[in-house]
Amino acid sequence: MNKVITISREFGSGGRSVGKLVAEKLGIPCYDQELIQKIAQESGYCEEFIAEKSEHHNNKFLSNPFAFRDYYGNSIQDKIWLAQLKAIVEVANKGPCVIVGRCADFILDGTADLLKVFIHADNKTRAHRIVEQYGEAEQSPEKRLKEKDKRRAAYYQVNTDKKWGDMKNYDISLSTSSLGIERCADIIVELYKS
Amino acid sequence: MNKVITISREFGSGGRSVGKLVAEKLGIPCYDQELIQKIAQESGYCEEFIAEKSEHHNNKFLSNPFAFRDYYGNSIQDKIWLAQLKAIVEVANKGPCVIVGRCADFILDGTADLLKVFIHADNKTRAHRIVEQYGEAEQSPEKRLKEKDKRRAAYYQVNTDKKWGDMKNYDISLSTSSLGIERCADIIVELYKS
Numbered sequence: 001m002n003k004v005i006t007i008s009r010e011f012g013s014g015g016r017s018v019g020k021l022v023a024e025k026l027g028i029p030c031y032d033q034e035l036i037q038k039i040a041q042e043s044g045y046c047e048e049f050i051a052e053k054s055e056h057h058n059n060k061f062l063s064n065p066f067a068f069r070d071y072y073g074n075s076i077q078d079k080i081w082l083a084q085l086k087a088i089v090e091v092a093n094k095g096p097c098v099i100v101g102r103c104a105d106f107i108l109d110g111t112a113d114l115l116k117v118f119i120h121a122d123n124k125t126r127a128h129r130i131v132e133q134y135g136e137a138e139q140s141p142e143k144r145l146k147e148k149d150k151r152r153a154a155y156y157q158v159n160t161d162k163k164w165g166d167m168k169n170y171d172i173s174l175s176t177s178s179l180g181i182e183r184c185a186d187i188i189v190e191l192y193k194s
Numbered sequence: 195m196n197k198v199i200t201i202s203r204e205f206g207s208g209g210r211s212v213g214k215l216v217a218e219k220l221g222i223p224c225y226d227q228e229l230i231q232k233i234a235q236e237s238g239y240c241e242e243f244i245a246e247k248s249e250h251h252n253n254k255f256l257s258n259p260f261a262f263r264d265y266y267g268n269s270i271q272d273k274i275w276l277a278q279l280k281a282i283v284e285v286a287n288k289g290p291c292v293i294v295g296r297c298a299d300f301i302l303d304g305t306a307d308l309l310k311v312f313i314h315a316d317n318k319t320r321a322h323r324i325v326e327q328y329g330e331a332e333q334s335p336e337k338r339l340k341e342k343d344k345r346r347a348a349y350y351q352v353n354t355d356k357k358w359g360d361m362k363n364y365d366i367s368l369s370t371s372s373l374g375i376e377r378c379a380d381i382i383v384e385l386y387k388s
Contacts, residue, residue, distance in 0.1 A: 116372075120362055167359065168314055172381075173367035178310075183388065187366075187381060194377065 004112040005098045005192060006105040007119060008156075010165070011148035012126030012133075014176045015119035016100050021185035023098040026192060031091050032100040038090070042083035045076075053080055081159065105169065106160040115192055118165065118173040119184065125177035198306040199292045199386060200299040201313060202350075204359070205342035206320030206327075208370045209313035213294040215379035220386060225285050226294040232284070236277035239270075247274055275353065299363065300354040309386055312359065312367040313378065319371035 005022060009015020016032055023030030040047045053076065074082075088104050091097055092112045099108075105116045121129075127141035137144060149165075156164035167173045172191065174184045199216060203209020210226055217224030234241045247270065268276075282298050285291055286306045293302075299310045315323075321335035331338060343359075350358035361367045366385065368378045 118361065122362070165361065167312065167361040167367040168316070168369075170367075171369050171372040173312075173361040173364075175362075175365050178365040179385070183385070186388075187385065190384065191373070191377070191381065194380075 001111070001113045002092055002094075003096045003115070003192065004092050004104075004108055005115045005117060005188060006108065007098060007100045007117045008105060008164070008170065009101065009119040010121065010126060010145075011152065012130040012145060013119045013121040014129060014181050017181050018117075018119050018174075018176065018184045018188070019098045019100040021181065022188045022192075025185060025189045026096075026098075028096045028098065029091075030098040030100065031088075035084075035087055035091070035099070035102060038087035039080060039083045042086055043079050045080065050080060053077060103156060103159050106156075106162065115172075115188070116170045117188055118167065118170040120165070120173065120175055121177040122175070195305070195307045196286055196288075197290045197309070197386065198286050198298075198302055199309045199311060199382060200302065201292060201294045201311045202299060202358070202364065203295065203313040204315065204320060204339075205346065206324040206339060207313045207315040208323060208375050210294050211375050212311075212313050212368075212370065212378045212382070213292045215375065216382045216386075217292040219379060219383045220290075220292075222290045222292065223285075224292040224294065225282075229278070229281055229285070229293070229296060232281035233274060233277045236280055237273050239274065244274060247271060297350060297353050300350075300356065309366075309382070310364045311382055312361065312364040314359070314367065314369055315371040316369070 005019075007015050007019040007022075009018075019032065020030050036047050036050050040050050043050065045053075084102055085107055088099065088102060088107045089111065091099065092104075092108050105114065108114055123142065123145060126145055130144060131141055139147075153164040156162065162169055172187070174187065176184055179187075199213075201209050201213040201216075203212075213226065214224050230241050230244050234244050237244065239247075278296055279301055282293065282296060282301045283305065285293065286298075286302050299308065302308055317336065317339060320339055324338060325335055333341075347358040350356065356363055366381070368381065370378055373381075
C-alpha cells in the first residue's frame with residue numbers, strides 16, 4: 001500500500017498551499033487541479049463543469065427527481081462521483097502522493113496507508129486570504145466563507161455519511177492562522193517520515 | 195508571558211499521558227491532579243468533592259434555583275470555578291508548564307503564550323483504555339464514554355461559551371489511536387521548541 005497524505009481543508013485556510021509545500025519537501029506529487037483534468041477525461045465533461053459540480057451534493061433523494069438520468073439511473077453528479085473515485089484510486093495506486101480535497105480520505109480508507117490531515121484557520125485570516133487570492137466579490141468575504149463551508153459540509157456528508165470538519169475523522173488537524181503554513185507543512189512531513 | 199501548553203482531551207484518549215510525557219521531555223511541570231489540590235485549598239472544599247463537582251456545569255439559570263448560595267449569590271460551583279481560575283493563572287504565572295483539562299485554554303487566553311492542543315482517539319481505543327485504567331463498571335464502556343463526553347461538553351460550553359471538541363478552538367488536534375501517545379508527545383514538543 002502506498003503512503004498517501006490526504007488534505008481536507010476549509011476554504012481560505014491555505015490548505016492547498018500546505019499540500020503543495022509538503023509534496024515539494026517530500027519530492028512526491030500533489031494532486032489538486034490535476035484531479036479535475038483526470039475526472040474530466042474520465043467522465044467526458046469539461047473541467048469547468050467538473051469544478052463547479054463536484055462540490056454540489058450527490059443525494060439521489062434530495063436532488064431534482066426530473067434531472068436527466070442515463071439508462072442505468074445515474075445522474076450527472078453520480079457520473080462525476082464515479083469518475084472521481086476512479087481518478088483518486090488510480091493516482092494513489094501509482095505511488096506515494098498528496099491529495100487535496102475531494103473526499104480522498106474517505107475514498108482511500110483501507111486501500112492506502114493514509115495520513116489524514118485537516119487544515120483550518122480563523123475566519124479573519126480566511127477572509128483576508130480569499131480576497132487576496134480570488135479578489136473582491138459582490139458578496140462579503142464572510143458570506144462567501146459561510147456559503148462555501150455549507151457546501152463542502154453537505155458534499156462531504158452526503159458522499160461519506162460523516163461530518164465534515166469533525167476532528168475525529170482525521171489523524172491530525174492544524175490551524176494555519178496560529179502555526180503558519182510552513183510549520184504546518186513541516187509537522188506533516190515529519191509525521192510522514194516517522 | 196510564559197509558554198504554556200494546554201491539553202484538552204477526550205476521556206480515555208490518553209491525553210493525560212501525552213501531557214505528562216510532553217512535560218517530562220521538556221523538563222517543565224505538568225498540572226493535572228495538583229490543580230485539584232490547589233483548588234481544594236483555595237476553595238476550602240475537599241479534593242474528592244472538587245474532582246466530582248468541577249465537571250458539572252456552572253450555569254446559574256440551569257442549575258437548581260434552591261441550591262445553597264452565599265451572601266454574594268455564589269453557588270458552590272461558582273466558588274469552585276473562581277478557585278480554579280485563580281489556581282490556573284497562578285501556575286501559569288510561575289513559569290512554562292503543561293496544564294491538562296479544566297478549560298485552561300479559555301482561562302489563559304491572552305495572558306499566556308499558549309499552544310492549545312486537543313487529544314482524541316477512536317471509541318474502540320478509548321473503551322479499551324478506560325477498562326484497563328479504571329476497571330470494569332456496571333455501565334458498558336461505551337455508555338461511560340458517552341456520559342463523560344456529554345458532561346465535559348456541557349461544562350466547557352457553559353463556562354467558555356464555546357463548543358468543546360471543535361477543532362477551531364485549538365492550534366492542533368491529534369488522534370492517539372492512529373499516531374500513538376509517544377508520537378503525539380513528540381509533535382507537541384517539536385512545536386513548543388520551534
